[in-house]
Amino acid sequence: MTESGSAQKETPINQIDEHEARWFAVYTGFRKEKRVRDLLQKKGISCFLPLQHHTRIYTRKVKKVSIPLISCYVFVHITKREYVPVLQTEYVLQFVRFKKDLLAIPSAEIDILKRVVGELEVEIEPASLKRGDKVEIIGGQLTGLKGTLESIKGKQKLLIALETLGM
Known part of the structure; x- marks a missing residue:
């Protein structure tokens, strides 16, 4: 019970909490991952796009390119308040779900991805x-x-x- 007398409900781990940000994956349009990341950052939404850095050799030049580690996905670190703005972002198709439930990603898994790309x-x-x-x-x-x-x-x-x- 809280001071106001009402019982405080604990948010299940896979649901979006009103106060605690959690990691979720959003499915994006094909080859739109970088654009989605940029649009989310402009909205002030914390996100992560793991990129692999490659050197491509063409006939007349050598070019360094960054390719998403996981195609068509961007990871967002959000609270309930940011859920709708993420969905309203151009090229965001949907949140990754398991059946009807959102699928939260443990911070430790995101940390591993960050280490992998570096x-x-x-x-x-x-x-x-x-x-x-x-x-x-x-x-x-x-x-x-x-x-x-x-x-x-x-x-x-x-x-x-x-x-x-x-x-």
């Missing part, structure tokens, strides 16, 4: 590793994360299924 290149010794090995990252921005080795591609690339993300 990842540094490291050299690995593939001779001692094989597919299916349980591994732990011991250096760089993903230090401490555990997973299963899926594949090795050269001396600087490997694919690890991280236990935390379930990917």
Whole structure:
């Protein structure tokens, strides 16, 4: 009971709270992720778009490009008050849901995505590793994360299924 005598209801984890901001994913139009991010930022809405940075080599020039890590999705950190303005944003199609419920994303998962896109290149010794090995990252921005080795591609690339993300 609160001082006014009414019982205060606790908001379920997947619902939007009036006071506490939570992370949600919104589905965007095809190749409109950066535009949606910019429009949300202009509205003062906290959002995150994980980008991969690539160098593209064309016939006459070399160009650096940023490509969304997850196509057609932007993550928003909102309270109930910001729900409708997000939906009214051009190119935002809908919130990601499970059945009829909004699907909140734990802050720890967003933090992992932030670390992934800022990842540094490291050299690995593939001779001692094989597919299916349980591994732990011991250096760089993903230090401490555990997973299963899926594949090795050269001396600087490997694919690890991280236990935390379930990917």
